[in-house]
Amino acid sequence: MQLGVGVYVLALSEVTAEMSDLVGGKAAGLGALIRHGERVPEGFCVTTEAHRNGVVPVAEIIAAYERLGAGPVAVRSSATAEDLPDASFAGQQDTVLGVTGAAELVAAVEKCWDSLHSDRATAYREAHEIDQHELAMAVVVQRMVTPTVAGVLYTANPLTGRRDEMVVDAAPGLGTTVVDGGTAVDHYVLDGVARDDTGCLTSAQLERLRAAGERLAGHFGCPQDVEWAIDADDVLWLLQSRPITSLFPLPPATGKPLPRVFLEFGHVQGMLRPVTPMGMATLRAQITATLAALGVRVEIVDIGGRLYGDLTDLARSRSSRRRLVKLMAVDFGPRAQAVMRHVLADPRFAPTSGGRGTAQRAASLRTAGRAAVGIGRALARPDTARIRLFEAIDQLRARSVAPDDLRTTAERLRFVEARDDTDHSDAIMWPIVAGMLATALPSPLLKGIAGPDEIHAVLGGMPHNVTIEMDLALWRLAQGVGEHRRLLLDTPPDELAARHLRGALPDIGMADFLDAYGHRGAAEVDLGVPRWAEDPTPVFAALANYLRVTDPEQGPDQRFRRAAATAETALRDLVARARRQRPVRGRIAGFLLGRARSLAGLREAGKFAGLYPLRETRRQLLLIGADLTDAGLLDQRDDIMFLTLDEVCVAVHQGVDQRDVVASRRSAHRRELRRRSVPVALLSDGTDVETVLARVPGGDGTLVGVGASAGRVTGPARVVHDPATAHVEPGDVLVTATTDPGWTPLFLTAAALVSETGAIMAHGPTVAREYGIPAVICVPDATRTITTGQLVTVDGGAGAVTVH
Structure with missing residues (x-):
């Protein structure tokens, strides 16, 4: 049969993996099962050519139906964007079971076609960023199996991620009762342990399912989600096999x-x-x-x-x-x-x-000695330590700039290869560590005297933080825009960024801001991510948020001053109380908290310094990428960020075309960008350790996390996944998966912070304390549980978020 235009009906036994554009994901998977020798109900596929033609090919469908022997059939959707590596489309498009007769079959095909553009399927594709324009629907028609028991087999545990466990959900009758969640099911975990014949499956049937699962995972090279049925003759039929799209990748x-x-x-x-x-x-x-x-x-x-x-x-x-x-x-x-x-x-x-070996013990002793000297000096003379730290940062910035005489691609590559972006001078490292220790140690010393929220209050309004200084510099810029206010509020941030880069925007001070901070950005530790100087869209978005703050008392400069004044008062009161109750501990804790206020703000300085060499390395790599694009070895200059340095060397010196490598990695990167949950810890068998921990129960409507900045605020939630496009109104509660310094300009507008990850001294909570806004971190699934516009109360002292 000549395949292509005009092919409207195709037997499943003729389907190959290369035909997915013609037959859709489900039919391609069934064809693969048949070719691997698995038992699959006989059937045919009404191809995407028929759907694109817009008219049901009735004659061809009826002829294929009669070749099946007529009788009851199952009719299933098989769209081109279905059973993808990161999107299963489970239940998003229609299935019609027990179809009998030509007229009913044609109607079922039309029903499947119509479901391609149902609200739920469209919303699902939008959530997975799948192009809606080139979609087409094929339809699978198979002889109906009448099962005594049916269900789903997962060849890896979809809850915990364990690859050495299989999971089976089963129920008597049709498998739709399992996948639709409409009835109670028997749940089995196949972990190699012998079991009694209980429930609707015997141990022999479970063993056959386990063996089938091993075959399928081997055939397809990844864990599979398998629909199956067992008929009255105890025959196992496979109805579908697709990747388990929710699993996090296995450790190497x-x-x-x-x-x-x-x-x-x-x-x-x-x-x-x-x-x-x-x-x-x-x-x-x-x-x-x-x-x-x-x-x-x-x-x-x-x-x-x-x-x-x-x-x-x-x-x-x-x-x-x-x-x-x-x-x-x-x-x-x-x-x-x-x-x-x-x-x-x-x-x-x-x-x-x-x-530990002798060499390792010796290295540890040397490190301990350097640490003791560096930390001791910083605690003894914090002002001197700060001066030396910022001098070292200035020196690093100057050293980071590439020589002016780099001309050729090979010269730029040698410069990049020779770089060492891991500068950790004692002048930068030990004052930062000293500040972190001075922040962490008072808590155990003050146990029974002061609670965490009191200690957090002492850490508010912390000076010498480069990220805070950056945010306040942007606030000052916002205060001085004058007649350009409406332009900045009414024009989309990406358009403002484009105008700025063209030199077509009025001078509002943005060039000076980017000269000081343009090497920063969200996810800035990734060399492959654009800096603000390259794309200032997030800066203009933050600027618009600042301009929405009309109450001077809510300005970040005033909030920071209030937080600092509150902290100094809290420090005096806390130290006085502690010295009365525990004189020795009180003195030590007071000394450490005072040093924390002098040094803890430096926490951001090390990362800030490290971004200078990253900026120059990125600049040189993009110039190399432009040369490789001109040579036809890449499609665009930033494709170079999807190669390793060794692969760049091969392209530069041997002229190897790397476009296919880049395309594959960009596709994998886009899939992972859509992942909203990342395991905190994994075992080598794939187990997400958090999934096996006991959950801490919360009250009705209350999400439990960890208090990281004291205070209590009620306001509308604003769930944000990308700071570049975030619109935050004054008083909004910012709800995110995580934050880095590129997010902190949003804090100047928000009334509180809720995040799914974090640590007490991480970027987000630190900045929240310094602005005096409540923060609760480590709230599981906050961005999925809370929706934008919901009224929430954030209690930073109790570590709780109440959804009203």
Whole structure:
């Protein structure tokens, strides 16, 4: 048969994987099952050519139906955007079962066609950013199986992510009762443990399903979601097999003893989005170097485009496991602490007899010595430490600029290859660590004297924070726009950005702002992400939000001053009370809190400094990318960010076309960008550790998190996924998955912050405290549970969010 235009009906046995544009995702999957020798009900496909033709090919359908022997059939939608690697379309388009007769069959085909543009299917495609214009619908018609029992088989546990468990949901009769959720089902977890014949499936049937699952996962190379049915003759029929789209990718094999535990590091930087391949290499080197400077050896791996650290050796070490949970309090936060407590209680991670080698002990002692000197100096003379830190940052900025004599692609590449973007000078590192310690240590010292909310109040309005200074600089710019106010409020931010880059925007001071802060941006630690200087759209969006603040008392400068004054008063009162009740502890805590106010604001400075060399490396890479585009080896200059440095070398020196590599990685990156939930910790078998922890119950309408900035506010929720397009009204409660410094301009307008991740001393809560707005972090699924416009109360002291 000649395939292509005019092919309206095709037997399923003739369908191949290459025909997905002609037969849709479901039919392509069924054709693959048949070709692998699986038992699939006989049938045919009404192709997308018929749908595009707009007229049901009645004669061809009836002829194919009669070849099946007529009788009852199942009619299922099979759209071209269906059963994709990241979108199953489960239940989004129509299925009609038990269809009998030609007229009823034609009507069922039309019903499936119409469901392509149903409200639910359209909304689903929009949520998955799938192009609506090139869609077409094929329809699968199969001989109806009359099952005694039917259901769904998952070849990996879809709840926990474990790849060594299969899950079966089954019920007597048609499988629609299982997939539609319309009845109680029998639930089985196939984990290799023998079981009694209870429920609607026998142990022999479960074993056949397990064997089929192993075959299918092997055939398709990934975990599968399988619909199946068993008829009265105990014959197992496979009705569909598609990827389990919700699973987070499996950790890479390390060749080391199993199991292993991996902790997600990206949320420390307020970033859950996937990192570009070029950015991944840089970040891995930076994190490894930072940890090594602190005397910690951790292997950083790429899982789903995110940065995970293999903490297995630390968890199994007798010396380090005792401190592991406490060390996570500052940067990783309560969620990471909870999963690590669970891991340390797991017998599989029991401490081993092996210890650190002589070289490692010596390195740790050297690090400890440098740390003691650096931290001690900073605590003794904080003003001097600050001066030296900012001098070191200025020197790093000057050193970051590339030489003027770089002319050729090869010269630029040599410059990039020779760079070391992992500068961690003592002048920058130890004052920051000293400030973090001065912030963390008073809490245990003041136990029974002061609560967390009182200590948080002391940490408000913290000076010397480069991110706060950046936000206030933008506020001052907003205050001076004068006659251009309506232009900035009424023009879309992306259009304002384009005008600015063309030099067609009135001078409002944006050029000076970007000269100082244009190397920043959301997800700024990723080398592959544009800086504000390249695309100032987020800055103009934040500027418009600032212009909506009309009450001078709600201006961020006033809020910051009030927070600072409140903090100083709280510090005096707290220290006086503590010294009365516990004189020695009170003196120590008072000293540390005073030093925290001098040094803790420096926390952002290290990252701020590290962005200078990143900016120059990115600039040189984009110039190389432009040359490779001119040579026909890339489609556009920023494609270079989806290559590794070795692949760039091959393209530059050997002329290798990298466009197919880039296209594949961009597609995977787009899929991961749509993922809204990233596991805090994974085991080597794919287990999302948080899924096996006991949930902390909340009251009616109350979401439980961790209080990170004291105060209580009620206001309308504003769920934001992208700061570049966020419209935040004064008084809105900002609800996000995570935040990094690129998000903090939004805090100047928001009344409170709610986030799904974070740590007490992370970027978002730190800035929230300094503006005096309540913050609750680590609220599971906040961006899905809360919707924009809902009235919510944020209680930063209690760590609770109430949805009214």
